[in-house]
Each structure stands twice: as structure tokens, then as C-alpha cells.
Amino acid sequence: MKSEEKLQFNNDAIAAIATASGQGGIGIVRISGAGAQAILQKVFRPFGAAEIDENGEMLSHRVYYGKIIGSHGEILDRAIGIYMAGPKSYTGEDVAELQCHGGSKLLQAVLKLVLQSGARLATPGEFTMRAFLNGKLDLTQAEAVADVIDAKTEVSLSLSQAQLGGALSQQFADIEQDLLDLIASIEVGIDFPEDEDALSTEFAELGLQKLMTRLDEILQGARTGRIYREGLRCVLLGEVNVGKSSLFNALLDQERAIVTDIAGTTRDTIEEYIDLDGIPLQLIDTAGLRETDEKVEALGIERSRKQAEAAQLLLLLIDGSRALSEESKALLYEYQTAEPLVVLTKADLPQEKGLEKELLQFVSQEKICAISAQNGTGMQELKELIKKSSVGVDKPREGLINNIRHEQALFEVRHMLEDAYTALMSGMSIDLLGIDLMNAYQKLGEITGKTAGEEVINNIFSKFCLGK
Ligand SMILES: Nc1nc2c(ncn2[C@@H]2O[C@H](COP(=O)(O)OP(=O)(O)OP(=O)(O)O)[C@@H](O)[C@H]2O)c(=O)[nH]1
Numbered sequence: 061m062k063s064e065e066k067l068q069f070n071n072d073a074i075a076a077i078a079t080a081s082g083q084g085g086i087g088i089v090r091i092s093g094a095g096a097q098a099i100l101q102k103v104f105r106p107f108g109a110a111e112i113d114e115n116g117e118m119l120s121h122r123v124y125y126g127k128i129i130g131s132h133g134e135i136l137d138r139a140i141g142i143y144m145a146g147p148k149s150y151t152g153e154d155v156a157e158l159q160c161h162g163g164s165k166l167l168q169a170v171l172k173l174v175l176q177s178g179a180r181l182a183t184p185g186e187f188t189m190r191a192f193l194n195g196k197l198d199l200t201q202a203e204a205v206a207d208v209i210d211a212k213t214e215v216s217l218s219l220s221q222a223q224l225g226g227a228l229s230q231q232f233a234d235i236e237q238d239l240l241d242l243i244a245s246i247e248v249g250i251d252f253p254e255d256e257d258a259l260s261t262e263f264a265e266l267g268l269q270k271l272m273t274r275l276d277e278i279l280q281g282a283r284t285g286r287i288y289r290e291g292l293r294c295v296l297l298g299e300v301n302v303g304k305s306s307l308f309n310a311l312l313d314q315e316r317a318i319v320t321d322i323a324g325t326t327r328d329t330i331e332e333y334i335d336l337d338g339i340p341l342q343l344i345d346t347a348g349l350r351e352t353d354e355k356v357e358a359l360g361i362e363r364s365r366k367q368a369e370a371a372q373l374l375l376l377l378i379d380g381s382r383a384l385s386e387e388s389k390a391l392l393y394e395y396q397t398a399e400p401l402v403v404l405t406k407a408d409l410p411q412e413k414g415l416e417k418e419l420l421q422f423v424s425q426e427k428i429c430a431i432s433a434q435n436g437t438g439m440q441e442l443k444e445l446i447k448k449s450s451v452g453v454d455k456p457r458e459g460l461i462n463n464i465r466h467e468q469a470l471f472e473v474r475h476m477l478e479d480a481y482t483a484l485m486s487g488m489s490i491d492l493l494g495i496d497l498m499n500a501y502q503k504l505g506e507i508t509g510k511t512a513g514e515e516v517i518n519n520i521f522s523k524f525c526l527g528k
């Protein structure tokens with residue numbers, strides 16, 4: 061593994077609390093690295109006639125019940141102790157775990173004891189980084205570890221689990237192999253006994269085209285993948301009293317925001333996640349937009365506009381029971397380029413005739429829908445429309461890339477292949493093509509980590525939580 065050469069690899073014993081902070085039934089202190097077993101046995105004594113080997117050492121991959129002994133000989137806790145000899149462990153190193161009672165003071169005391177016994181505190185992500193450096197996981201799988209922990213919906217979770225299982229690794233391994241095959245064929249020229257140059261050029265062209273198409277397909281799914289992993293910021297915007305907070309509550313299925321008939325009820329932005337058929341939708345209710353001299357409201361309105369700018373999907377709400385106001389018209393005009401979904405509200409009331417027609421000056425028909433937050437009319441259609449405008453018809457499927465890092469690297473590889481293709485078409489010698497393709501291969505390897513530099517790797521693991 062290349063990364064080992066680049067990163068200074070140290071297998072000194074590290075330790076951390078592996079479970080979430082706060083109280084829980086069980087809390088785990090994990091130790092990994094050289095001497096993990098010795099440290100475990102310094103602090104932990106199995107009860108009774110537990111099986112140990114002739115050197116008095118606990119056996120690997122056995123569960124022991126025993127006591128944790130503090131520095132003054134006191135019993136800190138009764139716990140489960142497990143020793144897992146490398147490489148059959150999470151990190152690939154010798155690993156020991158103490159499964160204690162889940163109190164934060166207790167776990168801190170146990171961790172302190174372990175640190176006094178020879179381990180040092182692990183940095184965030186260091187366990188998983190070691191797993192990567194020991195070849196237990198590639199980079200896409202290591203990233204999936206964090207994603208599984210952070211998954212916002214069941215769909216996000218299953219996509220991350222597939223990635224952890226190697227769905228992306230396999231996909232990129234296949235592409236790497238195709239690229240290597242192409243490089244090899246070009247270099248050896250095996251398939252082209254006669255008229256070598258013409259044939260080999262044609263072969264390279266076809267191979268490149270095939271690869272570019274494959275990369276395009278993957279890149280097309282990237283936005284969808286990213287939405288399932290990160291969520292989609294969806295902002296409800298509109299004039300005062302059009303029913304933003306009512307719609308927010310209806311989508312949330314909970315009376316979260318205050319609703320009144322007083323114009324300017326909502327002052328601050330309110331954010332909540334909902335699971336829309338697996339899409340983690342981050343809904344943001346905002347203060348209604350209008351001219352005001354009132355200081356607090358004006359600050360709220362400033363926030364509304366900021367949110368609208370940062371939105372990935374904008375819902376522009378318009379009261380369907382009233383004639384189109386000058387204010388709403390101005391908003392339609394102002395936010396036209398953001399391609400908002402226009403939501404006509406209060407569909408349970410008599411609707412203003414000709415309103416939809418007027419809207420067509422600003423948006424296309426398929427971006428308009430009418431709802432009632434009060435009786436639920438049109439809510440399903442709105443949800444479908446949100447889905448269509450975010451993930452489109454893309455179904456969540458294994459192998460969707462979901463990470464800007466993968467996307468950027470792939471995008472660069474795509475460009476490199478395209479440049480090589482163009483050069484080839486304009487008469488570049490086939491010998492030179494191999495060099496370009498080798499560069500593309502190197503770039504591709506950054507995704508799984510084969511060729512990733514220290515900075516990339518450190519950056520990925522530094523985002524992990526402590527103890528992972
Ligand atoms: N009939 C009917 N009334 C509604 C509906 N949605 C909202 N309203 C009423 O419209 C008024 C304003 O609703 P809100 O949800 O507070 O409107 P808002 O856009 O959040 O208003 P601000 O926070 O002031 O900007 C309230 O009296 C609601 O009961 C609806 O679907 N049908």
C-alpha cells in the first residue's frame with residue numbers, strides 16, 4: 061500500500077471512549093496498537109477460573125467477565141473485557157475493548173486508567189485511519205463508516221452500508237481495471253497485427269469513449285447521491301401571512317412553528333429535518349417578506365433572504381385565495397433565476413381566478429402546485445414535485461457517489477480522458493496517449509486511496525468523531 065510510505069505509520073497503543081458521550085446502558089473503551097493486550101491485563105482481571113494461556117494471557121476473541129482495578133487497587137467497574145489479536149480486528153492491529161457501565165464519569169475514569177497504563181489518547185478517526193493504513197478498508201469505505209454513523213434516513217443508511225460493504229470500491233476497481241487494460245493494449249499493441257497505427261488508434265478511441273460514457277453515468281448520479289447523504293436545504297419563502305409556517309407544520313406533521321393571522325408572526329428562521337421517502341429534507345421556515353420599520357422583523361427578513369440564497373430548493377408561497385399582490389409579483393421576479401417551485405396556498409378557500417395564468421409569466425406549469433395546509437389538499441402532489449425537482453427520477457441505488465471528493469476527482473479524470481481523446485483525434489501519436497492515461501489512472505486512485513496523498517487522507521479522518 062502506497063499510503064503507508066507517505067504517512068508516517070506508527071502502531072503505538074491508542075485509546076478512546078468509543079461510545080457516544082452522555083449516559084447509556086453500556087460504554088466502551090477501546091485500545092489499539094502494540095501492547096494493547098498488556099494494557100488490558102494491567103487494568104482488567106477476569107473473575108474466577110477464566111481460561112487463560114500458559115503465559116497467563118487472555119485468549120484472543122474470547123469474552124471475559126471481570127473487574128477493572130483502579131490505581132489504588134479499588135474496583136472501578138465490573139465489565140466485559142475482550143482481546144482481539146491483529147490482524148483479525150477493526151484496525152488490523154491488536155485491539156482490546158472494555159465494555160463497562162455507560163456513565164460518562166466512569167468511562168472517563170477507565171480511560172484515564174488505560175492512559176496511565178501505557179496508551180495515549182487517540183486522535184479523531186485514528187482507529188479507522190489505522191484500519192485504512194492496514195488495508196482493512198479503502199478510503200471510500202472509511203468515509204462510509206462516518207456516513208453510516210451520520211445517516212439521516214433509512215435510505216441514506218442503506219446506501220452508506222452498501223458503500224461500506226465495498227459497492228463503490230468495486231465500481232472504481234472495475235474502472236481502474238478497464239483503464240489499465242486500455243493502457244496495456246495500447247502499449248503492447250497486441251490486437252493489431254496489420255496496419256498497426258490505424259487499428260490501434262481506433263481501438264483507443266473506442267476504449268476512451270466507453271470509459272467517458274461510464275464516468276458520465278456515475279457523475280450524473282452524484283447530485284442524487286449527495287442529497288441522500290447530506291440532505292437538501294429547502295426554504296419556504298413568501299410574503300407575510302401566505303401560510304409558510306402552516307405548510308412547514310403540515311410537512312412536519314407537528315405544530316412546530318407559531319401560526320396566527322397576524323402578518324409578521326414568524327421572526328426568526330426555524331429548521332427541521334423530515335424524511336421524504338428517504339430524502340433527508342431540511343425544511344426552513346422564514347419570516348414573511350415585506351417592507352418594515354420594525355427592527356426585529358427587519359433582521360428576520362434579512363435572514364429570510366440569506367436562507368433563500370443558500371437554498372438548494374426554494375418554495376415560493378403565494379396566497380391562492382387572493383389576487384396576486386405587487387409584493388408577490390416582485391418576489392416572483394426577483395427569485396425567477398432560482399427556479400423556485402411556486403406553491404399556491406389555502407386551496408380550501410375559493411381560489412382567485414386567473415392566478416395560475418398570471419404565474420406562467422414567471423414559471424412553467426410543472427413548477428406550480430396548489431395546496432391546503434388546513435385540509436391536506438395537494439400535499440402529496442407537492443411532495444412528488446419536491447422529489448422530482450431534487451433527485452428527479454433517479455432511484456437510490458448502490459454505487460451512487462455521494463461525496464464531493466469523489467465527484468471532483470472523477471470530474472478531473474473525465475477531463476483528462478477527454479483531453480487525451482481530443483489530442484488523439486487531432487493526430488497525436490498513440491505512444492503519448494499512454495502517459496496521459498497513466499495520469500488519469502493516478503487521479504482515479506485518489507478516490508479509493510491507492511494514490512491519495514497525506515493531506516487528503518488526514519483531511520478525511522480529521523472529520524471523524526473521537527473514538528471512531
Ligand atoms: N383556510 C386556510 N387558511 C390558512 C391555510 N394556511 C394558512 N392559513 C391561515 O393563514 C394565516 C397565516 O398563516 P401562517 O402559516 O402563520 O402564515 P406565514 O406565511 O407563516 O406568515 P408570517 O409568519 O407572518 O410570514 C393563519 O391565519 C392561518 O390559519 C390554509 O391552507 N387554509
Ligand SMILES: [Mg+2]
Pocket residue numbers: 304305306317318319325326346347348
Ligand atoms: Mg410564519
